[in-house]
Amino acid sequence: MTIKIDVDMSLCQHYGQCVFEAPEVFTLNADDKLEYVAEADESLRHNVEAAVDVCPMQAIRIVE
Numbered sequence: 540m541t542i543k544i545d546v547d548m549s550l551c552q553h554y555g556q557c558v559f560e561a562p563e564v565f566t567l568n569a570d571d572k573l574e575y576v577a578e579a580d581e582s583l584r585h586n587v588e589a590a591v592d593v594c595p596m597q598a599i600r601i602v603e
C-alpha cells in the first residue's frame with residue numbers, strides 16, 4: 540500500500556518544517572527548494588500527516 544502526496548508549490552514557502560516531520564518524503568535541495576516524492580509507503584502515513592499539520596502554508600495534501 541502506498542499513499543500519494545501532493546504539495547501545492549505555488550503555496551510552499553520552502554520553510555522546511557515538513558522535512559523535520561517526514562525526511563523520507565520531503566527534502567530541501569541545494570537551492571533550499573522543497574523536493575518531495577509523490578508516492579510513499581503506507582508506513583509513512585503518520586509522518587506525512589504530521590507534515591500536513593505542521594506546514595504553515597497548508598500546502599501539503601494526502602491524495603486518498
Ligand code: SF4
Nearest residue numbers: 551552554555557594
Ligand atoms: S512545510 Fe509547507 S511551506 Fe514549508 S517546505 Fe514544507 S510544504 Fe513547503
